[in-house]
Amino acid sequence: MHLGNYLGAIKQWIAFQDSNECVFCIVDLHAITTPYDPKELQKNILATTAVYLAAGINPEKSIIFVQSKVEEHAELAWLLGTITPMGELSRMTQFKEKSKQHRDYINAGLFNYPVLMASDILLYKALGVPVGKDQEQHVELTRTIAKKFNQKFGKVFDEPKSILPKAGAKIMSLTNPKRKMSKSDEPKSYISLFDEPEVIKKKIMSATTDSGKDIKYNITKKPGVSNLLTIYSLLTDRSVEDIERDFVKKSYADFKKSLSEVVINYLEPFRRKQKELLTRDIYVQEMLAKGAARAKILAETTMKEIREKMGLI
Numbered sequence: 001m002h003l004g005n006y007l008g009a010i011k012q013w014i015a016f017q018d019s020n021e022c023v024f025c026i027v028d029l030h031a032i033t034t035p036y037d038p039k040e041l042q043k044n045i046l047a048t049t050a051v052y053l054a055a056g057i058n059p060e061k062s063i064i065f066v067q068s069k070v071e072e073h074a075e076l077a078w079l080l081g082t083i084t085p086m087g088e089l090s091r092m093t094q095f096k097e098k099s100k101q102h103r104d105y106i107n108a109g110l111f112n113y114p115v116l117m118a119s120d121i122l123l124y125k126a127l128g129v130p131v132g133k134d135q136e137q138h139v140e141l142t143r144t145i146a147k148k149f150n151q152k153f154g155k156v157f158d159e160p161k162s163i164l165p166k167a168g169a170k171i172m173s174l175t176n177p178k179r180k181m182s183k184s185d186e187p188k189s190y191i192s193l194f195d196e197p198e199v200i201k202k203k204i205m206s207a208t209t210d211s212g213k214d215i216k217y218n219i220t221k222k223p224g225v226s227n228l229l230t231i232y233s234l235l236t237d238r239s240v241e242d243i244e245r246d247f248v249k250k251s252y253a254d255f256k257k258s259l260s261e262v263v264i265n266y267l268e269p270f271r272r273k274q275k276e277l278l279t280r281d282i283y284v285q286e287m288l289a290k291g292a293a294r295a296k297i298l299a300e301t302t303m304k305e306i307r308e309k310m311g312l313i
Contacts, residue, residue: 014056017062025295089114
């Protein structure tokens with residue numbers, strides 16, 4: 001998990017727990033659509049869970065579980081696949097991007113990824129899906145699939161809406177501010193939530209900036225500085241304009257040094273909690289098992305209704 005994931009999606013998840021019934025899914029079935037090491041998968045699942053918990057997901061308030069432990073996700077994905085037009089899937093931006101990145105690993109699972117995501121959402125009859133900008137297209141497809149199902153078989157689903165953050169829905173790469181921050185790129189292009197302080201400082205100090213000296217937000221003319229200002233603003237809850245005033249007549253180096261300190265201090269509790277959780281595998285596994293049991297009750301209820309509507313019962 002990197003800072004773009006956190007600011008684009010995870011940060012807003014935390015706030016929703018206080019006033020909503022939330023379901024969080026560790027999506028291992030999605031993960032295997034791109035190259036991975038089977039020997040590392042279980043370790044990665046526990047590490048991802050530690051990220052969510054360290055970031056503030058509360059298993060007492062929300063349901064958190066591993067996707068493959070609730071078989072209804074895969075079953076519903078198959079059923080929804082029978083009403084999803086291939087044309088809709090072929091225009092998905094993420095499929096095109098992933099296909100370019102992994103030319104020797106283009107598979108049907110990657111193509112059908114949005115259908116599985118739709119099943120993740122619709123299985124719990126979600127009304128809202130907090131996502132980053134890059135996943136908005138998938139939620140729109142989910143709405144289309146829900147509408148199509150309701151028209152063909154009878155009303156089961158509401159049409160869920162994307163919930164985008166007011167700012168920071170798309171954090172850009174540190175090395176190429178015209179591209180989204182992604183862990184698929186070189187390590188210096190993104191900040192991991194658990195990077196050590198010296199690593200964070202090195203990445204920010206070497207981040208791509210722009211011509212000129214002024215520290216001003218202008219996404220067209222100064223995409224590099226604008227991206228760094230967005231990160232600064234979101235982590236300090238200060239307006240971009242306020243931050244700009246702090247750095248009038250100061251250098252990019254001054255600004256980056258200050259931003260490094262902001263990021264390091266903000267992420268310190270994450271690093272501390274993650275280190276603690278990684279020594280408590282049994283606790284994390286038991287918590288995930290309880291979450292799966294709670295999720296399965298909801299999933300089975302929805303699937304019974306779906307099977308009846310589709311004539312499978």
